[in-house]
Amino acid sequence: MKGNVLVGQSGGPTAVINSSLAGVFKTAKERGYQKVYGMRFGIQGFLDEQYVDLSDYIRNELELELLKRTPSAFLGTCRYKLPEIHEDKEVFDKVFALLDKLDIEVFIYIGGNDSMDTIRKLSDYALLTGAKQRFVGCPKTIDNDLAITDHTPGFGSAAKYIAASTKEVIRDALGFSYKKKNVNIIEIMGRNAGWLVGATALARQEDCDGPDLIYLPEVSFDIEAFVERVTGLLEKKDVIVAAVSEGIRTADGAYVCELADGAHSKDAFGHIQMTGTASYLAGLVHERLGIKTRAVELSTLQRAAAHLASRVDVDEAFAVGGATVKAADEGSSGVMVVIDRVSDDPYQSAIGVYDVHRIANGEKLVPRSWINAAGDYVTDEFVSYVKPLIQGHYNPMMVAGLPRHLVMNQKNYSDYQI
Amino acid sequence: MKGNVLVGQSGGPTAVINSSLAGVFKTAKERGYQKVYGMRFGIQGFLDEQYVDLSDYIRNELELELLKRTPSAFLGTCRYKLPEIHEDKEVFDKVFALLDKLDIEVFIYIGGNDSMDTIRKLSDYALLTGAKQRFVGCPKTIDNDLAITDHTPGFGSAAKYIAASTKEVIRDALGFSYKKKNVNIIEIMGRNAGWLVGATALARQEDCDGPDLIYLPEVSFDIEAFVERVTGLLEKKDVIVAAVSEGIRTADGAYVCELADGAHSKDAFGHIQMTGTASYLAGLVHERLGIKTRAVELSTLQRAAAHLASRVDVDEAFAVGGATVKAADEGSSGVMVVIDRVSDDPYQSAIGVYDVHRIANGEKLVPRSWINAAGDYVTDEFVSYVKPLIQGHYNPMMVAGLPRHLVMNQKNYSDYQI
Known part of the structure; x- marks a missing residue:
């Protein structure tokens, strides 16, 4: 008889991270595991013995479907890095004692680079000590910066939301352009x-010009060249839209958002704001050109907008979650499940398994060749890469006009006045 | 034989302002008017003889449906106030000369308070001069601040987007709450x-507590009381969410967003930013309580998010648009079409016609009795009022993964590389 599965979520949430959780749960049950435990708030909560039995929450097919449509980490998440094994063996002993206590055979961790580091260390430790558990990583991040996998679940939905919102912002801006530029x-x-800022290029369709300029953090940002480009474009167009990454930096390595703080406009309390790039540049353009400007930040909505998730992304996240359990069940450990692209058009993907040692802590950037020579737009290759990942839609399950989510502290009809 | 109809859009756009335009077009055609002209950029563009024949763009039923799902003003919009008649008669003579030239019998203006002022002046002028044209206003504004009408088309969709986004922001914030409050x-x-900030209360459902605090501009904002409320709540909860209007002011009448600028954190160029309330308060809470904070601004997306429009709102906007032409066709002028609420549950509404003189330049605020005594939340009456207006959904017409819009400068398949 098989034992139990333990699954956790870690790092920044996405719109589809729970679809992977649903996939883990379903495949674990289908493959005959007894219980599927969920760590509360990742490995950090688990070290405090915070966990739940997922069967208490996923009680039927409807709740499983609802979980697939619920954004942010259902189990809660953490940013917690395990020490190196030689640095602090005690933490590892504690984890493995808990795994033994709960009769865990399979340990699944859904996350990004740091989470794969956790899988690597735990699987190494199991090898060193002869522990029976198997450890498999499930990729997740809106940033799409994980190595080896063609893309990460979560990226497609964020890209879709960003592209759709960009179209809406552009349409709004065009309405006000009579005799005044903006x-x-x-x-x-x-x-x-x-990857995410580049996805604004998808807004370019028959009904929309898309953004005029796109600045990625891979290329250093030249403030004077930017103002010059905007000035030139304003001679031809009334409405200019530039998409900028929060992480763009000048040639000397300073974040543009820090420039804002350092130079003039630090917030009321002098804190370094890790947002504010758009606001700084909007102020600068207004100052220099006397043009009406507007800064728009998509904020946490770009990783939480499950109501506009990509169907390809939801389905891949679910499949990848299931594949982690399959890989462990068939004997793999110290691996991450990855998505291989078979073809762009028609889009086809396949699921593979890679050694987590090859993945951990690497960061996949946009290739320079997918950014134009001037460093202010992405190429057609970039667009061809992203486009298949934003296709299709899951209708949210609407209750009283709003998307319903599966949550742990669900109230009941009887004790909730509607 | 009937002559022609002229329609314009004015003021801030909404997600459904084009559904009213579609309604105007359809009813005008059904009632036997020859042409339906659209003013480009409202009365401002029209004074420069900027107009189009809408039949060139709405060529079939599919395009009519697409127009209903397109956010922002299809025709372009303006913020332009006509002078009083006694101040500058020439402007009025110019408008009426153009109306005669185009054989306009019916003039429809879709907008908010300022637009109804335009209808009032033009219909007054027609009375004074014996001009034959009839002038009817079609209500529109996300702000819901028009008098007489129960609510304005555009409000329900903005409220739905705001409530759905609030749920997503809350879910995102809860994921990160282990051993650190935010x-x-x-x-x-x-x-x-x-009205709009109050709509965040709709996020309170079985699966979500909704925001903890809601601050409306109708009540003066006490910064010390706010910090105290947050401090008290943090003793009971790990995640606090406050929704604030951009227009909240302290007892001495200063906008909180100006406080930010005036006191410490004006933008890099010293401009008054008419946003920044959330950012200021987030900085303040962080400074005082040492807690992680985040400011989220929904920006123009809250008036442009047609992809999450309310079906009730789209349908009412369409009906109200049609009703303006019907009213004019049956002899009314100097009126605005309004929505009367017949019942809350089941929600039923009816369309009425009111004298625009009773409407123009009035501003409908949230009644004090719909805000709690402490001034930091809305009452159940408020929620019952808004809830019917966010119900139902129109599926966007998705092309290549993104909502398609009807636009004037649509490119064709043949000259657009997909």
Whole structure:
């Protein structure tokens, strides 16, 4: 008889991280595991013995479907890095004692680079000590910066939301353009990798020109060249839209958002704001050109907008979650499940398994060749890469006009006044 | 034989302002008018003889449906106030000369308070001069601050987007709450009226506690009381969410967003930013309590998110648009079409016609009795009022993964590389 499965979520949430959780749960049950435990708040909560039995929450097919449509980490998440084994063996002993206590055979961790580091260390420790558990990583991050896998679950949905919102911001800006020009700057997440800001290029369709300029963190940002480009474009167009990554830096390595703080406009309390790039540039353009400007930040909505998730992404996240359990069940450990792209058009993907040692702590940036020579737009290759990942839609399950989510502290009809 | 209809859009756009335009077009055609002209950029563009024949763009039923799902003003919009008649008669003579030239019998203006002022002046002028044209206003504004009408088309969709986004922001914030508390401040549009910020209360459902605090511009904002409330709540909860209107003011009448600028944190160039309330308060809470904070601004997306429009709102906007032409066709002028609420549950509404003189330049605020005594939340009456207006969904028409819009400068398949 098989034992139990333990699954956790870690790092920044996505719109589909729970679809992977649903996939883990379903495959574990189908393959005959007894219980599927969920760590509360990742390995950090688990070390405090915070865990739940997922069967208490996923009681039927409807709740499983609802979980697939619920954004952010159902189990809660953490940013917690395990020490190296030689640094602090005690932490590892504690984890493995808990695994033994709960009769865990399979340990699944859904996350990004840091989470794969956790899988690596735990599987190494199991090898060293002869522990029976198997450890498999499930990729997840809106940033799409994980190595080896073609892309990460969560990226497609964030890209879809970003592209759709970009179209809406552009349409809004065009309405007001009579006899007064305006410049709009949209700030997108992605500190080091420009996959998300590049996705604004998908807004370019038959009904929309898309953004005029796109600045990725992979290329150093030249403030004077930017102002010059905007000035030139304003001679031809009334409405300019620039998409900028929160992580763009000048040639000397300073974040543009820090420039804002350092130079003039630090917040009321002098704190370093890790947002504010768009706001700084909007102020600068207004100052220099006397044009009406607007800064738009998509903020946490870009990783939480399950109501506009990509069907390809939800389905892949679910499949990848199931594949982690399958891999462990068939004997793998110290691996991460990855997505291989078989073809762009028609889009086809396949699921593979890679050694987590090859993945951990690497960061996949946008290739320079997928950014134009001027460093202010992405190429057609970039667009062809992202486009298949934003396709299709899951209708949210609407209750009283709003998308319903599966949550742990669900209230009941009887004790909730509607 | 009937002559022609002229329609314009004015003021801030909404997600459903084009559904009203579609309604105007359809009813005008059904009632036998020859042409339906659209003013480009409202009365401002029309004075420069900027107009189009809408039949060139709405060529079939599919395009009519697409128009209903397209956010922002299809025709372009303006903020332009006509002078009083005694101040500058020439402007009026110019408008009426153009109306005669185009054989206009019916003039429809879709907009808010300022637009109804335009209808009032033009219909007064027609009375004074014996001009034959009839002038009818079609209500529109996300702010819901128009008098007489129960609510304005555009409000329900903005409220739905705001409530859904609030749920997503809350879910995201809860994921990160293990052993570290966080305070989130969401800034919502509405300078003087708190209808939109109050709509965040709809996020309170079986699966979500909703925001903890809601601050409307109708009640003066006490910064010390706010910090005290947050401090008290943090003793009971790990994640606090406050929704604030961009227009909240302290007892001495200063906008909180100006406080930020005036006191410490003006932008890099010293400009008054008419946003920044959430950012200021997030900085303040962090400074005082040492808690992680985040400011989220929904920005123009709250008026442009047609992808999450309310079906009730889209349908009412369409019906109200049609009703303007019907009213004019049956002889009314100097009126605005309004929505009367027949019942809350089941929700039923009816369309009426009111004298625009009773409407123009009035501003409907949230009644004090719909805000709690402490001034930091809305009452159940408020929720019962808004809830019917966010119900139902129109599936966007998705092309290549993104909502398709009807636009004037649509490119064709043949000259657009997909």
